[in-house]
Amino acid sequence: MTLSETRLIDKPTIKKDFPFLDGTIFLDSAATSQMPVPVCESMSEHYRLGASNVHRGVYDWSVRATDKFECTRRKVAAFIGAQDERECIFTGGTTDALNLLAQTWGETNITAHDTVVVTSMEHHSNLLPWTQLAERKGANLIWWEVTDEGELDLDQLPEILAAQPKLVALTWVSNVLGTINPVEKLIPQLKEHGATVVLDGAQAVPHMPCDVTKLGADFLAFSAHKMLGPTGIGVLWGRAELLEEMPPCRFGGSMILSVRRDRVRWAEIPHKFEGGTPNISGVHGLGAAIDYLNSIGMDKVRKHEVELVTYAMEQLGQLDGLKVFGPQDPARRSGVISFEFRGIHPHDLATIIGREGVCARAGHHCCQPLMKNLGRQGTTRASFYIYNTREDVDVLVGALKKAGEVFKDVIL
Amino acid sequence: MVVDLAADDDLYKAIILEHYSRPPHKGPLPEHTHYDEGINPSCGDEIELFIKVDDDVVQEVNFDGVGCSICLASASMLTKLLRGKTVEEAKEFRQAFKDWITVREPEPSPVDLDELEALGGVRNYPVRIKCALLAWETFEGALRKQSVN
């Protein structure tokens, strides 16, 4: 395979759309991705052409802002395979979406008689809202464990189904291990036993085709900033009949039908969950990011990442003393690779490879229970996206060799 | 003063890696009078300090824990350098180190920082300053707490 075959976007386009990447090997898209110039432009347009609020004014500017805002909602729905755009609520991000869900659906549905399931590979943002809720309500909490190979322990599934959990909080893709959980197999079984399934899509939606209707999930959360969009905007998708039953939890403007002293009527979904002036330019940016991804095609995005991860695992595997955490089969993982190298502390490793121009992440990645399982304080993580190439992997490997040099006399 | 000017790495000086590899005072100290633990929430590093103060003098101090080379080397240097200092001297020393390490272009320190000068390279890596300070903040916390015995 030649180098150019693993380039998803040609060099001139990368130069034009991501000029700042020149000279930097950015391998931290799992934390936040880079924003292409067209996305930046779409956001700044909101201010440059005259800002206005949405859903309020009757003048042109407001019509323009509102049209683009609601058009993005339709784009989001199409992008994730939702049947109804009203099922897509704009939030501040994944964390915000999951907290909103815990405050509304959680508060009204979970009681002391219920069981809540969380997995030990959850990001703190799909973990703490539910453990805190379970504690508040006195509900039973079950931890779904992860095997030594870094996959959900399917042997524990019968125990989980037997407990008839009311809620299962499950990440689609692990931000540490890269594991893609077999959600299309798990969701039907969990639902058959009465569970409501909350999918954390933060690491999945940006990287692979998504069809929530086919999956049969109940809720899905994700963030724009991990999919070429800006920070401060994300989505909570939920099945319409669930959303309709949920009470609003953020009260203020835009979320009502009418307010009288003695009676308030809430707006329809999704607006009843979107109190206050939303992040308008953020929504525009998310729309532009979806356009950008669609212009490539999510199948191709996924294919590119499988190729890169395959190559990276081969190359990393040739380094003496390097251990990759998580599934060893690239087809079962996303573009996230956590590793350990000769016992060098992740902070030291990330610092040294950082000097070689490689941006990678070190630490617990907001997954401390998982770190405990792995018996580590943290890991070093490289994550890929559409702009990365095999050459980036080569630079990473070279930088790791340098780190090995610096620490060659250290006894660990 | 031990500063290995020969080492070309601006951060990972030989003396740092030496402390990291072979810390002389690592492990719990059963007969301590003061104790505290310090956590760096961004990386999960954890340091425990065991201090034995007698007659207002730091007679012994040990550390335990897990962390990066900068964090553990700094902790190890602490256990070496604070030994035998009065509590007052130790506090001044800690403050002097903190003042010296947290400014971009430091004045010469009023106290002899000895091996700690090798840590000056962290100024080029601002996020790592927290690593170099963790043990010293923990020391401060331990002294602030009531004597445990």
Ligand SMILES: Cc1ncc(COP(=O)(O)O)c(C=O)c1O
């Ligand atoms: C799996 C997963 N869930 C949730 C989050 C939280 O996303 P945000 O910080 O955008 O709310 C992240 C991002 O770090 C993540 O990787």
